Amino acid sequence: MPTVTAKPKKTSRWLRRGIQIFFFLLVALVATNEALSERGVETLSFIEGASLHAICPFGGVVSFWQLATAGTLVKKVHESSVALAVIALALSVLFGPVVCGWVCPLGSLQEWFGSIGRRIFGKRYNTFVPARIDKPLRYLRYLVLAWVSYMTIVSGKLFFQDLDPYYALFNFWTGEVALAGAAALVATILLSLFVERPFCKYACPYGAFQGVFNLFRVFGVKRVASTCISCKACDRACPMNITVSASGTVRDHQCISCLKCSSEEACPVADTVVLAAGKAEGKAEGTAEGKEAV
Ligand code: SF4
Ligand code: SF4
Known part of the structure; x- marks a missing residue:
């Protein structure tokens, strides 16, 4: 006889929420520290030299080709990004895209706005996109991944930065965010009120890369x-x-x-x-x- 529990323990929910908040605050701290130190403001010594790019595993992923063929990294990418990309890759082989579900601050932000949408729309939340549009659209992120990888290889720089809502999220106050990146962030937040994790589902190139590991994790x-x-x-x-x-x-x-x-x-x-x-x-x-x- 199956044991039906009226209320599951929800241990993983609280653990995941704690990890998501921890990484969101950590990335915000690193990005703020970096921006202030560039402006000559005295900053926290224990994270001195750390930057948003240095803690982003996707920079490591798009650097793999240049590293393998020329032995160099794409402009602005650090060795730490490559190390993080390798760690994330090992985690993905074992557990699938845990970086997306437990760590990525942009994923967490979408989830938090999604909980507002869920309160507004109840059971209708996250069901608005018709299946005939939703299904093919879910593969769009692979085109984004191919395009971003190609352009990064050709240009030798972080091509996606100006379009990236993740970069915009932690730099919107610095004046360094391109209009397209800011628009992508606003669109992601607004869409999250109707669709859960819209950027992860339809556009994220790193999510596309991680998603492949679901096939054989x-x-x-x-x-x-x-x-x-x-x-x-x-x-x-x-x-x-x-x-x-x-x-x-x-x-x-x-x-x-x-x-x-x-x-x-x-x-x-x-x-x-x-x-x-x-x-x-x-x-x-x-x-x-x-x-x-x-
Ligand atoms: S939640 Fe899903 S797996 Fe669990 S009993 Fe219901 S249908 Fe089955
Ligand atoms: S994304 Fe995967 S782990 Fe999360 S609820 Fe859906 S099937 Fe379960």
Whole structure:
């Protein structure tokens, strides 16, 4: 008999929220410190020399090609970005895009604005984009990734910076943000009131890169079919609109490893949606239903 818990423990929710706030404040501190030190203001010594670019793993990703072919880094990218990109890559192989779901400050910001949208629209929140538009649009971020990578290789500089809402978020007060970047930030925030994580879903090149690891990550989000009571609470909780209730193992490229669907958070049956290695018990992957979420 499955154990139905009226209130899941939600431990992972609080842990994730704490980690998201920690990284948001850390990145804000580093970016502010950098901008003030460039203006000759005395700043915090323990993060002296740290910069927004130095703590961004995507700079490391777009530098891989130049590093491999010329042995140099793209302008403004630091060795620390490459190290962070390698760490994030190892985490993605193991757990999928945890950087997107647990660390990225822009992802967190969208989520926080999304909670306002959820209060306004209730159950209708995050359901406004028709499937025929939403489905193909989810692949747009791969075009963005290809375009940004190509332009970065050709130009040898961080091509995406002027369009990047992440850069705009932490530099909007410095006067160094391009109009396109500021517009992208405002659009991302406004859209978050209707759609959960719109930038992650449709436009983020780093999210696209991370998303590929969902296809073969070691620890996956698994649903145990034998104890599932088909209540679909997992589907309703998923910010990326993935049909967890029809999956064995979630292989959708959009999963951000947030674990909102898990038995720790949404699923009312203990140990039914879990993060685990190996095959899920019960319904096999690749069944007609299961394929919906693969
Ligand atoms: S499937 Fe689960 S872990 Fe993946 S994005 Fe949806 S809620 Fe988060
Ligand atoms: S796996 Fe999803 S559908 Fe099944 S019991 Fe848990 S929340 Fe309900």
